[in-house]
Amino acid sequence: MKSRLPRRVLPWPSYSPDLNPIENVWAVLKHNIENRIKKMVAEKVKISQSVFLNLIREEWDGLEKNVIVNSISSMKNRIQACIDAEGGHTKY
Secondary structure (H helix, E strand, O other), X not given: OOOOOOOOOOOOOOOOHHHOOHHHHXXXXXXXXXXXXXXXXXXXOOOOHHHHXXXXXXXXXXXXXXXXXXXXXXXXXXXXXXHHOOOOOOOO
């Protein structure tokens, strides 16, 4: 027997940032990079494109796995918050 999903269309787009756990990962990565850049500027270190790209790679490689796991684990709460807000803004 073939099961079917109910024909229900959500009233907001499926690509909503509220439902995208990578957005939190990007935010953490951005925060870490900004902190390192501020420190380098304070130390008067020249920041070339290659230095900047290496810094991004270092921060990505050094990102704590729990940041990613926590973002994924929060999906149940994110989806519920989105439903409760009827597609509007949430705390996420």
